Amino acid sequence: MTNPLLQDFNTNYQTAPFSKINIKHFKPAFEKAIALAKTEIDFIVNNKAKPTFQNTLEELEFTGSKLDRISSIFFNLNSAETNDEIQKIAQEVSPMLSGFANDITLNEKLFQKIKSVYNQKDNLDLNNEQQMLLDKKYKAFVRNGANLNESDKIKLREIDKNLSKLSLQFGENVLAETNGFELVITDKKKLTGLPEGTIEAAKMLAKEKQVEGWVFTLDYPSYIPFMTYANDRDLREKISHAFGSRAFQNNENDNQKIVLQIVNLRHERANLLGYNSHAHYVLEERMAETPNKVTTFLNDLLVKAKPAAKKDFQKIIDLAKKDGIVKMQKWDSTYYAEKLKKDLFNLDDEQLKPYFKLENVINGVFTIAGKLYGLHFKEIFDIDKYHDEVKTYKVTDENDELIAVFYADFFPRKGKRNGAWMTSYKNQWRKDGENSRPHISIVCNFTKPTETKPSLLTFNEVTTLFHEFGHALHGMLANTTYPSLSGTHVYWDFVELPSQIFENWCYQKEALNLFAKHYKTGEVIPMELIKKIKDSSNFLEGMATMRQLSFGLLDMAWHGQNPKEINHVKDFEIKAFSDTQLFPDVKENCMSTAFSHIFQGGYSSGYYSYKWAEVLDADAFEAFQENGIFDKETAAKFKNNILSKGGTEKPMELYKNFRGKKPNANALLKRAGLI
Numbered sequence: 001m002t003n004p005l006l007q008d009f010n011t012n013y014q015t016a017p018f019s020k021i022n023i024k025h026f027k028p029a030f031e032k033a034i035a036l037a038k039t040e041i042d043f044i045v046n047n048k049a050k051p052t053f054q055n056t057l058e059e060l061e062f063t064g065s066k067l068d069r070i071s072s073i074f075f076n077l078n079s080a081e082t083n084d085e086i087q088k089i090a091q092e093v094s095p096m097l098s099g100f101a102n103d104i105t106l107n108e109k110l111f112q113k114i115k116s117v118y119n120q121k122d123n124l125d126l127n128n129e130q131q132m133l134l135d136k137k138y139k140a141f142v143r144n145g146a147n148l149n150e151s152d153k154i155k156l157r158e159i160d161k162n163l164s165k166l167s168l169q170f171g172e173n174v175l176a177e178t179n180g181f182e183l184v185i186t187d188k189k190k191l192t193g194l195p196e197g198t199i200e201a202a203k204m205l206a207k208e209k210q211v212e213g214w215v216f217t218l219d220y221p222s223y224i225p226f227m228t229y230a231n232d233r234d235l236r237e238k239i240s241h242a243f244g245s246r247a248f249q250n251n252e253n254d255n256q257k258i259v260l261q262i263v264n265l266r267h268e269r270a271n272l273l274g275y276n277s278h279a280h281y282v283l284e285e286r287m288a289e290t291p292n293k294v295t296t297f298l299n300d301l302l303v304k305a306k307p308a309a310k311k312d313f314q315k316i317i318d319l320a321k322k323d324g325i326v327k328m329q330k331w332d333s334t335y336y337a338e339k340l341k342k343d344l345f346n347l348d349d350e351q352l353k354p355y356f357k358l359e360n361v362i363n364g365v366f367t368i369a370g371k372l373y374g375l376h377f378k379e380i381f382d383i384d385k386y387h388d389e390v391k392t393y394k395v396t397d398e399n400d401e402l403i404a405v406f407y408a409d410f411f412p413r414k415g416k417r418n419g420a421w422m423t424s425y426k427n428q429w430r431k432d433g434e435n436s437r438p439h440i441s442i443v444c445n446f447t448k449p450t451e452t453k454p455s456l457l458t459f460n461e462v463t464t465l466f467h468e469f470g471h472a473l474h475g476m477l478a479n480t481t482y483p484s485l486s487g488t489h490v491y492w493d494f495v496e497l498p499s500q501i502f503e504n505w506c507y508q509k510e511a512l513n514l515f516a517k518h519y520k521t522g523e524v525i526p527m528e529l530i531k532k533i534k535d536s537s538n539f540l541e542g543m544a545t546m547r548q549l550s551f552g553l554l555d556m557a558w559h560g561q562n563p564k565e566i567n568h569v570k571d572f573e574i575k576a577f578s579d580t581q582l583f584p585d586v587k588e589n590c591m592s593t594a595f596s597h598i599f600q601g602g603y604s605s606g607y608y609s610y611k612w613a614e615v616l617d618a619d620a621f622e623a624f625q626e627n628g629i630f631d632k633e634t635a636a637k638f639k640n641n642i643l644s645k646g647g648t649e650k651p652m653e654l655y656k657n658f659r660g661k662k663p664n665a666n667a668l669l670k671r672a673g674l675i
């Protein structure tokens, strides 16, 4: 029996052959591809010639390409279209993969070859990109124990295996807890306050689940509008409670033990490698460099944000008092914030949504990418996809050259995790004269169309789409030689610059005029509404900033010190939050047990990078404002120095090449109204 994953992809653009893939193909494909990659590495190791950059580093860079493709297909499915069977395979192959990765980084002979090239790096006449590759590969070995003795190497492998299992389990528990809750409403009165579209969607969901009435879940498109608009305070409390206590209920999905196991293993690992803490280990390869710089950065911003946050909080307390609410609670926050926003700006999502039909917004995104970077997007129907709802596009440049294949998957489904993200099915790289173009995807959980209405996005969903598309541009415009330095393969605290800067266009009249058109009348969004969007974009910014800082500080608390003495996840969290919390604590709730960013994904000791990147994006967008938001020259500079460069140079150098100077926090503080 042939396994389509192991054959060359003879599909259009060599895209993933989803229609031929059966779940059962994955495990044998992983096994075969790992074996193949091992052979490729053996070839390098057994080469009798003297180690050179080409026969060692470059050769190594292109090993395991089959394995990379299979992994990206599999793990993307595990995020966007998972089921029990896929999750079971993930549990089996994850330790296989980390075992294999360790086989490479603990391969003594290979390391000695790389080390010998590294030791003569100053005499090799390498270009920037080659130097970055050499540094990266060498460090990857050292940071993974190449200098450890045999018994410590074995210890490290054991830790990594456990960590990879634990973070998968963490994520599965959060997903199970998210899917495990539903709020069924049968009394129509309890729906008051909710927008018509939300009610309709809840009705559809009830139909799907074959129950009477209306169903609300913890998926964002259901949960967020409920928390924002439902007048029934008890029900808001109930659903907020469910959301906040995910994986913190002492049941089979509880993550408390897992959190403690993860932080302790991470710390042990860092110590083994000679670092004071996991954060020290992580930040060595970041623009921010040290835990101290990160906490100083966060605390400096906290000083600026806190007075504004307290003022904001008082405003919503005052408003809630008019409804007789004596003690402001977490589940009142979004609701009264929305009310206050309405009072101040008379602007709510429902007013804006008609101007943001999904199809119009995505076309707007394409138009803006065209104006800035000369890209064209054409929907295509001749490649496979993993679900009917996925849309596929061919992306070309001004010379009609292929730039990328682009997948877009917009709506929530049972097997999709929450949130929105960009990912890739294939990296860009150059080899033997060929520039092999990338396959990029964005996955979202936007408001679904109903029987009577198209998908109308909230403004928040609009900025989310721009954000993910900004990441996608980073991937699509990649133009490097080595795949591991291509596109979004940059330092973590630099990776959000392309995404966050793209959000800025959503606030500009010139950009909105291109796509923000009423879905019924075609009328362009009125100036008055644009002004309100702008004015309200800083609304409660003090509180929002403090919330982000609280997550960053919690992350640093978990990872910047020895966690050995921590016995209670919740107690520890309360302490870490003590400087940043405005609302009374809810003792049944816990953030850490569902904090997937840092315990499932790769954001440990990295949550601060959202704010860090905001400093960068505000400063960078100033260049566009100075020269015009569609200025071709500024766009070309941004593309040539940042978007296409990936990780081929240190981010600070790339940034200075674009901007002519280092970034500065003033642009952000000004934009956020904090100074």
Ligand SMILES: [Zn+2]
Pocket (backbone or CB within 6 Å): 467, 471, 496, 499
């Ligand atoms: Zn992002």
